[in-house]
Amino acid sequence: MSDYHPPLADMRFILNHVIGLDQLPEHPDLGVLDGEMVESVLTPAAKLASEVLAPINHSGDQEGTVLKDGVVTTAKGFKEAYAEYRDGGWNAVPFDTEYGGQALPWLVAFPLQEMWQSANMSFGLCPLLNQGAIEAISAHGSAEQKTQYLEKLISGEWTGTMNLTESQAGSDLSVIRSKAEPQDDGTYKVSGQKIFITYGEHDMAENIIHLVLARTPNAPEGVKGISLFIVPKFLEDGACNDVVCTSIEHKLGIHASPTCTMQFGDKGGAIGFLIGQENEGLKYMFTMMNNARLSVGLQGIAIAEASYQHALAYAQEREQGTDVLDKSKGVAIIEHADVKRMLLSMKANIEAMRALSYEAALNLDLAAQGNSEAQVKVDLLTPIVKACGTDMAVEVTSIGVQIHGGMGFVEEAGAAQYYRDARILPIYEGTNGIQAMDLVFRKTLRDNGAAVKNYLSEIDVLLRDLDQVSDKKMLSLRHSLDEALQSCSVATSWVLSKGVAEAESVSASSVPYLKCFGLVAGGAMMARSVLAAKQQLEHGEGDEGFLIEKINTAQFYATHILPKAMAYAKAVTEGAETVLEGNF
16 A cells, blocks of 8 residues: 545545536536536545555556567556556546547546546556547547547557657657658558657557657658658557567656657558648647646646655654754654645645646536637646646655655655656656747737736636635735736736747746746635635535635745745846846
8 A cells, every 4th residue: 555645635625616517518428517426436536546556656666667579568566557447447537438438527537637647657647648649539530540549549458659759859840750651552651760759668558559740752841741640559450560669768757657769660661540631740749739738737736746645644753853842842843844834835836736727627628618718718728737737746746855854865765756757747748948938929929918818807806706705814815816916917018018029038038927827827726715615614514624724725825835926027027138148
């Protein structure tokens, strides 16, 4: 057994009282999804996460994966855990019922994904990549491709990958060199090398369906000449395709997740099948990447939660030092003010970002029903959740190491693994610098700030709701959120005033702008949580201790975390020039 316990109380509270399950569209088969129905999903998922996935997290990190003759063997217990996950139907939760999915909303799927990633991020990466392949084929594949691949990918019998980058390309996909030669039978012969392919080869599924970016002959240069192909590990007749894993990376973290170099076409060309039209591949791939960015942000929240629980347990058990008022009394380190501060910082950051990510999930569900306003909000929140969730994970897991003191630097204590695992997340699915550029150029300047202004105006309405609560703590939260909101508005006006005409300056200020925005968005979710908690307390509902703790955590966020938004806003409006004048 492990010390990870899914935070069901907070998940339930956010779903039922902060976001509101009643906002979800009706399920095609189940009708209205209520708290009791969702609870029937969360409870067994929590059991799988805590009793099956978490116990093999540390051992998997220590053992890693083994590559021999092109075959990857996963760490002990992973194959069996995947079989239990697959057979329980967990892979099918958010997908189309036409191909065996359960069509449950993303607002329900997100807490489940959070559990898998908290319990064992190395394991959770496999279904996460499979999710992207399903989304791309569902959105852009032919009817024949959907029939051939979706049922087994959704069930989890097969898994999927994303093959984007190459050694010379990195995040710049315009310079990829992999080739796809058309054949007389309508297939393509794919050749080239792809790097950093998560679960590109493993022993947990019957087949691996690679989605590969490559260029056809005479394709235009740059991103306009990229096409997307399905390249199965095993072909329909059972024959091995011309694709092999040539190496696995020795990484800082996620040791039990095989990060592969994949070689296509060394024996004449791997057989590939074009998705959609030639030269439209990057557009199709972004179908995968946009939702994947939200999922990576959720991974950050998940690994931070696991680190927090680990640090909290240690702080409660570790005795060191004396009571500050009674030197004759030895205490556990959780009694020291600075350790309390660190733990509260972990907890407050996690709870703010969890609520924000679930808010994005709700809007994903509403957007799928044709709600254009919800789609605008998803687009706006995606870089925020991805970047702020993952930067937060690195900060929180580092604090987790700090709470352990010298033992935190020793692998035996377990705290270091969370820090190592978290460090990849700000890099995944477009670095956080790319997310910041996306926020300022695509989400702020493109519509002259309309989406951003609308979002900030919603927070202004929230401030008026806080005015109705006569409580000193509420007044403090309201004051901090108001100050941060005004600072973010000033920063937004600065970005809009510079515009694309001064793109260099906007680019130089993009990261502090995103950080400012993310803190304000997190503060808004904490305010909504407080209002919901106060309402429950007034009606004598819920767990009083939990609700009071929720209010206190929000107050900590208001006094210790939210004021940073003002500093980031200042960096936006006054710091661009110093960046641009930097000389190395």
